[in-house]
Amino acid sequence: MKKKKRLTLTQKRSLTGLTFILPWLIGFIIFYLRSLIMTVDFSFSTIEVNPQAGGYNQTFAGWENFRYAFQVHGTFKQVLTTSIGDILIDVPLIIFFSLFMALVLNRKFRGRTLVRAIFFLPVIMNSEAITAALDYSRQQLMGGLTAASAEVMEGSGGMSLDYYIDMFGSLGMPDMILEYIVGAIGRLTDIISASGVQIIIFIAALQAIAPSMYEVAKIEGATGYETFWKVTFPMVLPHIITNLVYTVVINFAESEIVTLSYSTIFSENNYGLGSAFALISTLIVCLILVIVVGFIQKRTFYYN
Amino acid sequence: MxxxxxxxxxxxxxxxxxxxxxxxxxxxxxxxxxxxxxxxxxxxxxxxxxxxxxxxxxxxSFFSEEDVYNPMVYLLPTAPTLERYTKAILRLDYWNIMKNTLLYTVSLTLIQLVVTSMVGYGFARFDFPFKKLLFGCVVIMIVIPTHTVMLPLYMSFATFDPFGILSHFGVETNLLSSPVPMYILTLFGCGLRSGLYIYIFNQFFRGLPKEIEEAAFVDGAGPWRTYLRVMLPNAVPSIITVTVFSLVWQYNDTFYGKLFLISDDILISKSILSLQDNITNLDKILDPSISQLYVYAGIVMLILPLVIMYVLLQRHFIEGVERSGIVG
CATH class of the missing domain: 1.20.5 (Single alpha-helices involved in coiled-coils or other helix-helix interfaces)
Known part of the structure; x- marks a missing residue:
């Protein structure tokens, strides 16, 4: 009989732990890590696809794809800057809006469940398929025939922005701020429909704050304003990071640059260039995330 | 006075x-x-x-033709009709495709639940070498968008051959244009936003008191039994959260459907796109202001299952998020 090698209790525990995460570990290595390395590899190569055989020839090309992307390609730079710019504008607005809404919805009032259900609706309806189908039918209309139903669809944006722009412009408001606010109002629908999950996360965070903290603040004589900045805000800050990462990732996944790299790869069969697009945009977004999260994390107080 | x-x-x-x-x-x-x-x-x-x-x-979606051409009609149709729905259902092949879609979505959600809760528990309660590094990999999975790895994923399923095992036996496999790649990915914890679910479960299990497990251990339950019989029943808030998110996102997903060329007969979110053309060409309804009404009816039918699901789970869901791991 073979003598079994005895494991210590800790070794046994760690082995069980590994079996628990094993499916993910295998998947991560086969599908994710390998793919990530392959993407980097592709972006440094020229790839000739032969559709008949289904295979491809890969030759090392150095920085050629990156040079092409920045110096030759017609739309890449423009799409990249608009996508990143959109993320930089939208994300703070979404975070502020959802925090604000969470504060409003956190108190008890009649019909709270109904209101929360309504606020989650955009998450359900925020399907690319629905947007695409609606866009397509709007294209078919081409604005020539104005049917009643088309007016209904656009009814929510029926406010004349130009009037307000002129008014605030003549009041001497700085153009930069004015443009940002005008942009924000123009995007209001998008921002509201993108904030469903974030509002829920913030509500959950607010519920998790111990009531005793507010009692102490009250006894010490803090005003509502002070209570918000000294108690509520610091306690919510870690969740701002969570929401920030989530929002940036979701916004990025839906941005134009993803569409561009998708079409470069699958329509033009230019695997190398498309991979380079994907890699560049991912690196930039990760850089932004690291900077912003690092900036907030320094100022975050962790209760535990 | x-x-x-x-x-x-x-x-x-x-x-x-x-x-x-x-x-x-x-x-x-x-x-x-x-x-x-x-x-x-x-x-x-x-x-x-x-x-x-x-x-x-x-x-x-209830407008009849005269309502569309009558500029006085706003929101309330004068002659409501169900014709849009009957035709949209017919042209979408609604019941059939919806059955397939629901089967696809629900089965993937169940796999997600089993796999991600297991991995989350493994990360939360066991110590093993490189644990921090591996958990960092989970975070990387959340942060790095799927489109960075889409091409290699596409290629590895076009000729599915992990470690050359299958070609060793002389089997050539092309798994594209079927839902199989999605099942494989999900089974190995790399499905649609699996990283996020692992994170949620991990946070939740970490918040549970250790005494429960110790009691189970003293009573002679092994780790798997403890996980199945003790930990999972306690994780209901997280389970509901992940279920709702997974159902909604999987149902609405078009990215993976497009990437793996999954057929329109399985994904209703893909077949809705061709509805207007079908109506225009097959039913000879050439006026786009009429044919778009069928798209509206189709969209209502598309979101109906999700709305029903959400109404049923709504109360538990929001409580679930409040008590589950999203908030550490």
């Missing part, structure tokens, strides 16, 4: 401090009232922004 009496009463009233109290009371009441009005205005306004496109779609 009267005036002096009032003055005296007022002085007494003021002296006893009742005045201050009632002023305070009135001002706090006023503040609450103001806040209530403010909140009402905001909530009604934003609910309008959210609901108005939906209301527009639902009401237009």
């Amino acid at each position: 009267n005036l002096s009496r009032y003055k005296a009463e007022y002085a007494e009233y003021k002296a006893t401090g009742q005045l201050n109290n009632s002023i305070k009371k009135w001002s706090t009441n006023g503040k609450n009232l103001l806040f209530g009005i403010f909140r009402l205005v905001i909530i009604v306004g934003i609910s309008y922004v959210i609901l108005s496109p939906l209301i527009g779609i639902v009401s237009s």
Whole structure:
């Protein structure tokens, strides 16, 4: 009989732990890590696809794809800057809006469940398929025939922005701020429909704050304003990071640059260039995330 | 005469401090009232922004032709008709595709639940070498968008051959244009936003008291039994959260459907795109302002299952998020 090698209790525990995460570990290595390395590899190569055989020839090309992307390609730079710019504008607005809404919805009032259900609706309806189908039918209309139903669809944006722009412009408001606010109002629908999950996360965070903290603040004589900045805000800050990462990732996944790299790869069969697009945009977004999260994390107080 | 009496009463009233109290009371009441009005205005306004496109779609889907051409008709059709729905259902092959979609979505969600809760538990309760590094990999999975790895994923399923095992036996496999790649990915914890679910479960299990497991261990339960019988029943809030998110996202997903060329017969979110063309070409409804009404009806039918699911799970869901791991 073979003598079994005895494991210590800790070794046994760690082995069980590994079996628990094993499916993910295998998947991560086969599908994710390998793919990530392959993407980097592709972006440094020229790839000739032969559709008949289904295979491809890969030759090392150095920085050629990156040079092409920045110096030759017609739309890449423009799409990249608009996508990143959109993320930089939208994300703070979404975070502020959802925090604000969470504060409003956190108190008890009649019909709270109904209101929360309504606020989650955009998450359900925020399907690319629905947007695409609606866009397509709007294209078919081409604005020539104005049917009643088309007016209904656009009814929510029926406010004349130009009037307000002129008014605030003549009041001497700085153009930069004015443009940002005008942009924000123009995007209001998008921002509201993108904030469903974030509002829920913030509500959950607010519920998790111990009531005793507010009692102490009250006894010490803090005003509502002070209570918000000294108690509520610091306690919510870690969740701002969570929401920030989530929002940036979701916004990025839906941005134009993803569409561009998708079409470069699958329509033009230019695997190398498309991979380079994907890699560049991912690196930039990760850089932004690291900077912003690092900036907030320094100022975050962790209760535990 | 009267005036002096009032003055005296007022002085007494003021002296006893009742005045201050009632002023305070009135001002706090006023503040609450103001806040209530403010909140009402905001909530009604934003609910309008959210609901108005939906209301527009639902009401237009009942319009008959004369309603469309009548400029007086707004939201309420004069001659409501169900014709849009019957034709949309027919051209979408609704019942058949919906059955397939639901089967696909629900089965993937179940796999997600099993796999991600297991991995989350493994990370939460066991110590093993490189644990921090591996958990960092989970975070990387959340942060790095799927489109960075889409091409290699596409290629590895076009000729599916992990470690050359299959080609060793002379089997050539192309798994594209079937839902199999999605099942494989999900089974190995790399499905649609699996990283996020692992994170949620991990946070939740870490928050549970260790004593429960110790009690189970003392009673002679192994780790798998403890996980199945003790930990999972306690993780209901997380399970509901992940279930709702996974159902909604999987149902609405078009990215993986497009990437793996999954057929329109399985994904209703893909077949809705060709609905208007089908209506135009097969039913010879050439006026786009009429044919788009069928798209509206199709969209209503598309979101209906999700709305029903959400209404049923809604109360548990929001409580679930509050108690589950998203908030550490």
